[in-house]
Amino acid sequence: MLMDSLKLDSVDRQLLEALQADGRTTIGELAEKVCLSPSPCWRRVKQLEESGLIEGYNARLSRRKLGYGVTGFVHLQMENHTPEAAESFERAVVALPQVLSCHNLSGRYDYQLEVIGVDLETFAEFVRTHIRALPGVREISTSFSLKEIKRVIAIPIL
Numbered sequence: 001m002l003m004d005s006l007k008l009d010s011v012d013r014q015l016l017e018a019l020q021a022d023g024r025t026t027i028g029e030l031a032e033k034v035c036l037s038p039s040p041c042w043r044r045v046k047q048l049e050e051s052g053l054i055e056g057y058n059a060r061l062s063r064r065k066l067g068y069g070v071t072g073f074v075h076l077q078m079e080n081h082t083p084e085a086a087e088s089f090e091r092a093v094v095a096l097p098q099v100l101s102c103h104n105l106s107g108r109y110d111y112q113l114e115v116i117g118v119d120l121e122t123f124a125e126f127v128r129t130h131i132r133a134l135p136g137v138r139e140i141s142t143s144f145s146l147k148e149i150k151r152v153i154a155i156p157i158l
Helices: 010-021 027-034 038-050 083-094 120-131
Strands: 070-078 099-104 111-117 137-144
Touching: 010 027, 010 038, 027 038, 070 083, 070 120, 083 099, 083 111, 111 120, 120 137
Parallel strands: none
Antiparallel strands: 070 111, 070 137, 099 111
């Protein structure tokens, strides 16, 4: 659903900004930030959730402190491009918890996966045993992140 069709006003935008900054903000705190009383504030947040604009609330975890020292980007070229092959591949990749994101691409490669591993050895083993085994994969190319410059989950509110 497009933002235009939701008719977001400045209060909705402020609510979205505040919730992106801190999803644990209470309704009372949100109401104060946007100059509403708690009941109308709660109703607005509920409407934003029901519209699908707010998809959920998450805790941002430290990869490094959880033991994941390697982030790699795996580019995949598929053997064929039938809808059945894509559906089979996508269903299988969604089931792999080490794959943080998967994007269907234009250009030379068909998919890009963001994958984490404890270390280079476990990352390589994961690629050999799980990524190569994904349905329809013909070619794999991997790049490793040397340094993360920027990672945000907040989306600019237009």
